[in-house]
Amino acid sequence: MTGFVLRRIGFYVVITVVLAFFAVPMLWLASAPFDARPGLGIRWPDWTLSNVRTTFEHPFALTSLVNSLILCAAATVVTTVLAALAAYSLSRVRIPGRDVLLYLLLLLSSVVTGTAAMVPIFVLMLQLGLINSQLGTALVIGGGMLPAAIFILKDFMDSVPRSYEESARVFGARPRQVLGHVVLPVARPGIATIVVWAFVNAWGNFLLPFLLLRDVGKQPAAVLLRTLNDEGGSANLHVIPVFSLLYSIPVVLLYLMVSKRYGFRFHGGIKS
Amino acid sequence: MAAIDIAGVSTVYPNGVRAVDDLDLAVADGELFALLGPSGCGKTTLLRTIAGLEQASAGTVGIGALDVTRLPPGDRRVAMVFQDYALFPHMTVAENIAYPLRVRRASKAAQRDAAERMSGDLSLTGLLDRRPGQLSGGQQQRTALARAVAADADVLLLDEPLSNLDARLRLEARTFLKRLQRELALTTVFVTHDQAEALALADRIAVMDAGRIRQLGTPREVFQRPADMFVANFIGSTPMNLLPGTVVDGQVEFAGTRLPASGVPGEVTVGIRPEYLRIAPDGVLSGRVSIVENLGVTSLVTLDCGVPVGVVVPEHEEPAVGDELRVSPAPGRVLLYGEDGRLR
Ligand SMILES: Nc1ncnc2c1ncn2[C@@H]1O[C@H](COP(=O)(O)OP(=O)(O)OP(=O)(O)O)[C@@H](O)[C@H]1O
Ligand SMILES: [Mg+2]
Numbered sequence: 001m002t003g004f005v006l007r008r009i010g011f012y013v014v015i016t017v018v019l020a021f022f023a024v025p026m027l028w029l030a031s032a033p034f035d036a037r038p039g040l041g042i043r044w045p046d047w048t049l050s051n052v053r054t055t056f057e058h059p060f061a062l063t064s065l066v067n068s069l070i071l072c073a074a075a076t077v078v079t080t081v082l083a084a085l086a087a088y089s090l091s092r093v094r095i096p097g098r099d100v101l102l103y104l105l106l107l108l109s110s111v112v113t114g115t116a117a118m119v120p121i122f123v124l125m126l127q128l129g130l131i132n133s134q135l136g137t138a139l140v141i142g143g144g145m146l147p148a149a150i151f152i153l154k155d156f157m158d159s160v161p162r163s164y165e166e167s168a169r170v171f172g173a174r175p176r177q178v179l180g181h182v183v184l185p186v187a188r189p190g191i192a193t194i195v196v197w198a199f200v201n202a203w204g205n206f207l208l209p210f211l212l213l214r215d216v217g218k219q220p221a222a223v224l225l226r227t228l229n230d231e232g233g234s235a236n237l238h239v240i241p242v243f244s245l246l247y248s249i250p251v252v253l254l255y256l257m258v259s260k261r262y263g264f265r266f267h268g269g270i271k272s
Numbered sequence: 273m274a275a276i277d278i279a280g281v282s283t284v285y286p287n288g289v290r291a292v293d294d295l296d297l298a299v300a301d302g303e304l305f306a307l308l309g310p311s312g313c314g315k316t317t318l319l320r321t322i323a324g325l326e327q328a329s330a331g332t333v334g335i336g337a338l339d340v341t342r343l344p345p346g347d348r349r350v351a352m353v354f355q356d357y358a359l360f361p362h363m364t365v366a367e368n369i370a371y372p373l374r375v376r377r378a379s380k381a382a383q384r385d386a387a388e389r390m391s392g393d394l395s396l397t398g399l400l401d402r403r404p405g406q407l408s409g410g411q412q413q414r415t416a417l418a419r420a421v422a423a424d425a426d427v428l429l430l431d432e433p434l435s436n437l438d439a440r441l442r443l444e445a446r447t448f449l450k451r452l453q454r455e456l457a458l459t460t461v462f463v464t465h466d467q468a469e470a471l472a473l474a475d476r477i478a479v480m481d482a483g484r485i486r487q488l489g490t491p492r493e494v495f496q497r498p499a500d501m502f503v504a505n506f507i508g509s510t511p512m513n514l515l516p517g518t519v520v521d522g523q524v525e526f527a528g529t530r531l532p533a534s535g536v537p538g539e540v541t542v543g544i545r546p547e548y549l550r551i552a553p554d555g556v557l558s559g560r561v562s563i564v565e566n567l568g569v570t571s572l573v574t575l576d577c578g579v580p581v582g583v584v585v586p587e588h589e590e591p592a593v594g595d596e597l598r599v600s601p602a603p604g605r606v607l608l609y610g611e612d613g614r615l616r
């Protein structure tokens with residue numbers, strides 16, 4: 001009996017510690033932006049909106065958020081459109097070695113756009129004249145996400161019965177109509193998953209924009225965050241909390257929107 | 273409206289399976305035609321070849337006056353109902369039914385109009401705004417049929433249209449399908465492996481095996497005079513009695529009895545349907561009852577006459593196990609199959 005109680009108590013202590021681990025940053029994010037004297041710890045704030053004003057007056061804070069939106073939207077569009085088309089073709093056309101190809105792409109993609117390939121990517125973009133170009137950066141980010149996106153989407157496409165398409169074809173639908181009327185709508189939950197996944201990935205990507213965008217006016221929020229210092233060179237705690245809060249909003253909104261409309265189906269590799 | 277003319281068609285899958293093998297078939301305008309055969313004999317493949325979903329590797333497919341062998345499915349003026357119905361899950365019933373019109377860019381009003389007209393004809397009124405997932409099996413089947421009819425095609429192809437329905441619904445749908453086909457006078461080919469369905473519905477039947485047609489004829493012809501032992505085995509709700517026998521001087525000897533028979537002497541197989549044997553005091557075949565199986569209003573009685581012989585008897589004549597019984601075949605219903613398995 002006491003053993004049981006002790007075990008229960010132990011369980012709750014562990015849970016509390018784990019919970020606190022995740023809750024503290026959240027609480028900080030909720031309180032620090034509105035605190036007149038924000039610190040790195042959490043405390044009951046002296047309510048004020050002056051931090052918000054300071055942040056809005058920062059020369060690059062809002063621009064960087066807009067930059068982030070542009071960059072991520074472009075990368076998401078590139079990834080989703082190309083992945084949907086590629087996944088559909090790979091799911092329907094028999095190519096010898098198709099699965100090997102997919103796995104190889106998946107494996108290489110994590111190497112190719114990661115730290116290991118930093119230098120070659122930089123040199124490549126330099127020679128293409130795409131340094132400091134937001135579109136160029138979006139292409140690199142999108143390209144890096146493409147294999148994983150194709151992999152997940154192909155699974156969705158595989159689960160769309162062929163008879164849907166055949167039925168449409170018998171009624172005279174042209175390939176474009178088959179895609180637009182039948183395949184894409186049926187695969188929509190999968191595509192929604194990819195949109196969110198790609199956007200969130202790109203939104204949090206620091207390395208590539210840091211590497212490829214030298215101009216502060218073009219850098220996205222993830223990169224700017226690192227440079228938010230006050231005159232003394234230490235972290236500017238009047239700007240960072242508000243900025244962090246603004247930075248997290250789009251992702252949360254996107255999640256809520258998509259999850260409301262489609263529910264979530266994150267299970268690459270597993271059929272529902 | 274159009275006839276279908278298939279000449280020397282072979283369909284070979286990329287893996288080398290010859291699913292349809294040098295097949296000739298003519299389906300008349302307005303006919304309700306059944307393709308019947310065991311699983312894997314190539315029925316679906318033949319249907320898909322007519323629809324253009326598979327490319328014939330040899331031969332020609334004609335629909336009406338047109339050679340459609342090289343045409344894509346959409347240009348063949350065929351409509352098809354798939355075995356899983358293939359209703360689009362993201363569209364409502366109305367949108368599904370009107371889909372063939374949407375492909376042709378008909379106006380929204382015309383689409384709604386067609387959906388309403390079809391739903392009236394196929395008792396789907398009131399379901400138009402549902403999605404396929406919210407329909408019963410029978411309703412899904414009728415929706416698929418409505419969509420096919422809305423396509424206003426010359427030829428209707430049905431792949432096992434009734435197989436997903438339960439026994440009761442299947443009977444209803446059968447009657448329904450036959451009436452609809454009569455009213456539209458649409459050339460219809462339907463695939464089934466349920467021979468009762470084929471016998472009940474079709475104007476003519478083709479019995480297929482291994483990519484070839486074994487017999488082609490009216491349900492009556494195929495039931496009464498199966499052209500070979502494969503068809504004899506396959507057709508009929510109770511298996512045909514196939515008894516080893518010998519023809520000698522104008523008589524055939526089998527199961528311990530003799531019947532007059534013409535033809536060259538030699539080994540034969542005697543085929544008699546259990547339905548064509550009846551109990552008679554002076555019957556030529558006699559044996560002891562070993563099994564009695566109840567079929568509803570009739571019973572299938574197995575007689576031991578050296579070899580087992582099945583007899584269908586009406587319920588009021590049902591014998592007990594162990595009884596001695598004499599039976600004789602209905603005149604003209606004894607079939608002789610030669611050593612090649614063909615009807616002689
Ligand atoms: N896509 C395919 N690729 C390769 N072989 C196939 C394919 N589809 C069918 N086959 C083969 O072709 C033959 C005929 O198949 P088909 O589907 O036409 O049979 P069926 O008569 O419709 O059978 P069932 O009554 O089971 O539906 C079978 O041996 C089958 O294994
Ligand atoms: Mg089939």
